[in-house]
Amino acid sequence: MQLIRRSAGRRLRAFGAVLITTLGLTAAVAATPATAAANACLTGTLVFDHLDAEAGTSKPLRTQVARNANWELWGRTGSGTATRLAAGITGASDGRFTACHTASLAEAYVRFRSSSTSMWRVVKAANNTTDYTFDSARRTNVSGTHDLGTVKVPSTLQRAWKVVDTLNVLYWKRANPSSSCWTARQSDGRCDQITFVWDPKVADGGYWDYPNTNYVFLGNTMPDSKHLILHEAGHWLQWQLYGRAFPVVDGCNPHYIEKHSSESCAWTEGFADAVAAYALGDYRYVYDDGSSYSFENDASTPGWDDGDTVQGRVGSSLLDLWAADGPDGGNWNRTIALMTRDFSQDFREYFTEDRPAAGLSTAGAAERILAGHTIRY
Incomplete structure (x- = not known):
């Protein structure tokens, strides 16, 4: 098993790698409300x-x-x-x-x-x-x-x-109606907790430490980017959706949004990219220095490699499948439910095997979305 160290990269920069009543959470922190008995x-x-x-x-x-x-x-x-x-x-x-x-x-x-x-x-x-x-x-x-x-x-x-506040955005969109936990794999009172390690004295970070601590490590300035926070949380979420399992990833060091890596790397990194953009309602990745990279791409986009070994092609395909005018009903809920039941080693397996089994389309608009991002099965 491998150590997944993901750092938020840019084009031609390597990627290193609740509540109580309001959030529907139970049994977390006992609160003493303001009542007539409070003095x-x-x-x-x-x-x-x-x-x-x-x-x-x-x-x-x-x-x-x-x-x-x-x-x-x-x-x-x-x-x-x-x-x-x-x-x-x-x-x-x-x-x-x-x-x-x-x-x-x-x-x-x-x-x-x-x-x-x-x-x-x-x-x-x-x-x-x-x-x-x-x-x-x-x-x-x-x-x-x-x-x-x-x-x-x-x-x-x-x-x-800022990390604590940003994780609300992902929790609110987690698409788990069955419990207050992150996924339907767990029941109330037995939820897994996501841990971020942030040390202002450490510059290195931007990775999910799998399979060791399973913590997310962030360097000093990395919390400045909500996308970076949610990208790393996206790796942890995929692991949770798969019942604490994760695809065997190879060819991922280094990896870039627009360049070839491997099918497994493009799937896991593309999913994490899509998690961040979906949660924040945009179509880009933002680095902690404030620069950003758009996921807009087609066959004519300069500098982009083609196919499902490119994480940007996979991530943008997912975002378009989940889009308000997309074929999956305007959100990612059915994909989240699918991933809770079925393990996909790569995007090909997700699209060609697990989507049909879950009643999600692989033809028509869905097929055109992938083709528009140079992925054809």
Whole structure:
């Protein structure tokens, strides 16, 4: 079995390789809601700044709310040591938190964690799997509701919370109606958690560490690109869809969007490319420096090799099959269901064997889509 090290490349650059009620998640973090019985509450909105690679190479600084991020209420009723009193997640649309306890508190503060329930997390290292944390301002003699206003993630930690926030986008589109888990392979209370390792002192990264830790490793600036985050999550998702199995990949070091690699490499990398673009609703790959590469291609596109050993041909074919005007019903849901049942070693097997078995078309519009991207079976 091989180590899958995927780094986000560009043209002629090698690729190295929830919640609770709002997200339909169960049994993750027990939250203490604001009720008439609550005598001490800290409220506010969690936000973070981030460099926006999707906006171009200038990477403008944006501020946005941190959605579905874990928080904990810490406090003490007397002169003793502060303890954890309640936990929950920030709002799925507004980043709001309401952290309450049933008694007045001599001191209280909110601790924020770089994770979302028990479904995904960002940790410090493979051998130090603790979340990044920081605390809000402390309040004394807390009785009733105290509004902390806007609480901002420290600038040194903002990339960890960008990963946490970005993974919401994939979770919301995971197309698993049967449980709150990432795929229908698992049931509530027994979900697998995706782990990202981000170390601001390490430049190397951009790979899913299969079959070792199965963690995603990101270097310092890599979280600036949502596409990069979701591409690596896409490898993990394919592994989950296949019941913790993965195609045997060869000829993948290096690999490029528009160049030949191998059938297995083009399938797994093309799927990960398509996951990121589909989740974000576009048709490109964006690198952490803000440059991007379009998946628009046909037989006349300069510099592109032909066929299903080219990851860009595979990825764009998938995106067109899943498109609003495509033959699969306007989304990827039937492909996700198919992959949960059937293992495909490469794109040929997915298209010629598993799609027909699942009642998905391989003729007409579907066949024309592949031909338009130089893939013919």
